[in-house]
Amino acid sequence: MILADFGARVIRVDRTKVAMTVDTQARGKQSVALNLKSPKAVAVLKRLCVQSDVVLEPYRKGVMEKMGLGPEDLLKENPRLIYARLTGYGQSGSYARAAGHDINYLALSGLLSMLGRSSEKPYAPLNLVADFAGGGLMCAFGIVLALLERSRSGQGQIIDASMVEGAAYVGSFMWKSRSLGLWNRPRGENMLDSGAPFYDTYRTSDGKYVAVGAIEPQFYEELVQGLGLDDADLPSQMSVSDWPQLRQTFTRVFATKTQAEWGRIFDGTDACVTPVLSLDEVLSHPHNQARGSFFKDSQGEISPRPAPVLSRSPAEACRSRDPFIGEHTRAVLKEYRFEEAQIEQLLSAGIIECNEAKARL
Numbered sequence: 570m571i572l573a574d575f576g577a578r579v580i581r582v583d584r585t586k587v588a589m590t591v592d593t594q595a596r597g598k599q600s601v602a603l604n605l606k607s608p609k610a611v612a613v614l615k616r617l618c619v620q621s622d623v624v625l626e627p628y629r630k631g632v633m634e635k636m637g638l639g640p641e642d643l644l645k646e647n648p649r650l651i652y653a654r655l656t657g658y659g660q661s662g663s664y665a666r667a668a669g670h671d672i673n674y675l676a677l678s679g680l681l682s683m684l685g686r687s688s689e690k691p692y693a694p695l696n697l698v699a700d701f702a703g704g705g706l707m708c709a710f711g712i713v714l715a716l717l718e719r720s721r722s723g724q725g726q727i728i729d730a731s732m733v734e735g736a737a738y739v740g741s742f743m744w745k746s747r748s749l750g751l752w753n754r755p756r757g758e759n760m761l762d763s764g765a766p767f768y769d770t771y772r773t774s775d776g777k778y779v780a781v782g783a784i785e786p787q788f789y790e791e792l793v794q795g796l797g798l799d800d801a802d803l804p805s806q807m808s809v810s811d812w813p814q815l816r817q818t819f820t821r822v823f824a825t826k827t828q829a830e831w832g833r834i835f836d837g838t839d840a841c842v843t844p845v846l847s848l849d850e851v852l853s854h855p856h857n858q859a860r861g862s863f864f865k866d867s868q869g870e871i872s873p874r875p876a877p878v879l880s881r882s883p884a885e886a887c888r889s890r891d892p893f894i895g896e897h898t899r900a901v902l903k904e905y906r907f908e909e910a911q912i913e914q915l916l917s918a919g920i921i922e923c924n925e926a927k928a929r930l
């Protein structure tokens with residue numbers, strides 16, 4: 570989706586006979602439906618792949634090779650091809666063929682052990698870190714790097730994008746900041762993992778929440794001031810043994826006003842206090858509104874605007890509906906110089922599926 574947002578033409582290869590798609594990241598993509606259990610469909614896919622700049626495959630290790638669509642086969646026919654393989658555990662190692670999901674990859678990356686509140690078990694923050702940050706985003710980054718390199722060398726290459734490694738790499742700070750003593754204490758008791766009272770969320774009187782990130786002393790001072798507290802009555806900010814008591818004080822005070830009331834006190838200060846917005850509230854927040862950070866598509870669905878914003882060539886997210894499965898099969902095959910008769914033959918044999926009629930409804 571990111572690559573499509575930023576101008577790539579992306580063709581998603583779908584299965585046939587599927588009632589509905591679960592690809593919620595289909596924005597701007599085209600859909601071609603092929604029954605890859607048929608060698609004829611594999612031959613169609615091979616023809617599409619070798620004429621493309623990039624192939625992105627998300628299957629378990631060995632699936633593409635079994636179909637004769639492994640990187641060796643495709644790169645032989647198109648040495649400029651960039652062949653990206655997005656998996657959980659990578660293409661080698663004892664877990665390479667094992668099933669898994671975000672939480673498993675996050676666990677193996679080491680990062681899951683650090684996530685969670687004090688005295689609680691590790692907690693996976695949705696499926697953001699391995700699936701999306703370490704997986705999809707890192708893979709897209711790898712593709713862009715390989716395209717850049719190809720513009721110099723003229724050669725394609727294989728990208729082995731492991732979500733375990735991608736997540737760990739995104740988390741490099743955790744390893745490289747250990748020397749600062751940032752992670753010396755148990756999970757949930759350090760400065761940035763909800764251990765510090767000045768880096769946490771607080772419930773407000775209307776049942777909403779605010780986020781507090783007042784690390785530097787000058788910002789912390791503004792926090793204390795905004796809360797109407799007197800520094801002289803409080804323990805020192807960095808006195809770790811006093812953090813539980815300080816948290817109690819902050820909890821009590823934050824619970825006396827609504828989120829909006831705290832907004833009026835802290836907006837425009839450097840106290841680093843912000844409302845915790847829901848996915849539905851982001852659109853109407855004045856800051857987000859001013860920047861156009863979120864938009865509504867033609868279906869009325871709210872989405873984040875593609876980031877970052879490039880000055881000359883900003884991404885233009887497609888605003889029309891996602892493709893139906895097989896909506897573009899015929900058009901794409903024609904473009905790749907399949908004869909009309911050939912397409913009809915594949916269609917009647919159930920090897921491909923076209924859903925243009927449904928698309929026009």
Ligand SMILES: CCCCCCCCCCCC[C@H](C)C(=O)SCCNC(=O)CCNC(=O)[C@H](O)C(C)(C)COP(=O)(O)OP(=O)(O)OC[C@H]1O[C@@H](n2cnc3c(N)ncnc32)[C@H](O)[C@@H]1OP(=O)(O)O
Binds near residue numbers: 583584632657670700
């Ligand atoms: C009730 C359910 C509702 C569901 C609602 C949807 C909700 C969405 C929620 C999203 C949650 C996301 C979660 C948290 C995640 O972490 S997603 C990340 C999952 N992991 C990965 O993607 C890592 C890489 N992939 C894998 O490891 C594996 O693909 C997998 C995810 C474990 C799934 O394994 P498995 O189902 O056995 O498939 P694979 O071994 O990859 O083999 C795929 C088989 O499908 C076939 N195939 C492919 N395309 C076609 C086609 N067009 N037509 C016909 N067949 C097709 C392949 O040929 C292959 O077949 P075979 O080799 O098994 O015979």
